[in-house]
Amino acid sequence: MLREGFQTARVGLKDSFPLQLYHKAKKYFWDPRSIDFSVDKESFATLDEGQKEASLHLASLFVAGEEAVTLDLLPLVQVIAREGRLEEEMYLTTFLVDEAKHVEFFDLLIREVAQEADLERFHSVNYKKIFYEELPKAMGRLLDDPSPEAQAEAAVTYNMIVEGVLAETGYYAYYRAAELLGQQGVKLPGTLEGVRYVQRDESRHIAYGIYLLSRLIAEIHPYGKWWSGE
Numbered sequence: 268m269l270r271e272g273f274q275t276a277r278v279g280l281k282d283s284f285p286l287q288l289y290h291k292a293k294k295y296f297w298d299p300r301s302i303d304f305s306v307d308k309e310s311f312a313t314l315d316e317g318q319k320e321a322s323l324h325l326a327s328l329f330v331a332g333e334e335a336v337t338l339d340l341l342p343l344v345q346v347i348a349r350e351g352r353l354e355e356e357m358y359l360t361t362f363l364v365d366e367a368k369h370v371e372f373f374d375l376l377i378r379e380v381a382q383e384a385d386l387e388r389f390h391s392v393n394y395k396k397i398f399y400e401e402l403p404k405a406m407g408r409l410l411d412d413p414s415p416e417a418q419a420e421a422a423v424t425y426n427m428i429v430e431g432v433l434a435e436t437g438y439y440a441y442y443r444a445a446e447l448l449g450q451q452g453v454k455l456p457g458t459l460e461g462v463r464y465v466q467r468d469e470s471r472h473i474a475y476g477i478y479l480l481s482r483l484i485a486e487i488h489p490y491g492k493w494w495s496g497e
């Protein structure tokens with residue numbers, strides 16, 4: 268495929284919604300290794316067996332979910348790049364590094380606080396349906412089929428279901444567990460600091476998914492242009 272020219276050499280970057288998300292991602296950059304888990308580690312040791320199991324269960328769903336979205340995002344980045352959407356691709360480069368940091372954060376949390384291996388035992392049939400089947404299928408489809416319909420399926424599965432419904436429910440579980448444990452004097456400052464950073468990153472990811480779906484609907488639905496106000 269030959270290149271016809273360069274956007275930056277003709278009109279420059281467009282101050283679009285994806286470019287704003289890109290600037291936000293740079294502004295709110297954080298390092299999982301700068302989080303101090305020492306209090307969390309002491310707190311974990313004081314939990315009873317049921318509480319330890321529940322906390323490992325939640326962490327196991329997140330760490331594998333973050334691994335899945337890190338591994339599965341690339342086909343979407345490829346499709347967007349091939350369409351020449353420079354600002355969107357610039358944002359997606361931050362999106363991918365966000366997901367890598369989320370893997371790192373939950374991996375650190377598990378290894379430093381709980382020192383536990385083998386967490387796949389927590390992955391239920393429903394969890395496997397999404398993360399072992401539907402997500403890789405929807406994202407992998409883009410490798411051979413870059414159609415708007417395939418992109419919409421990817422955005423619904425990845426951004427709306429996994430990042431929207433599932434992850435948002437997971438943050439609530441973390442905040443609720445921290446609240447209940449806090450009433451017993453158990454503190455989890457490192458965990459909560461990281462979960463807040465992850466949630467802030469994910470709010471940009473979901474916002475991008477909504478933007479992408481709106482753009483795709485405008486392109487493929489007969490009423491789309493009217494809906495999008497164009």
Ligand SMILES: [Fe+2]
Binds near residue numbers: 333336366369465469
């Ligand atoms: Fe993530």
Ligand SMILES: [Fe+2]
Binds near residue numbers: 336366430469472
């Ligand atoms: Fe995400």
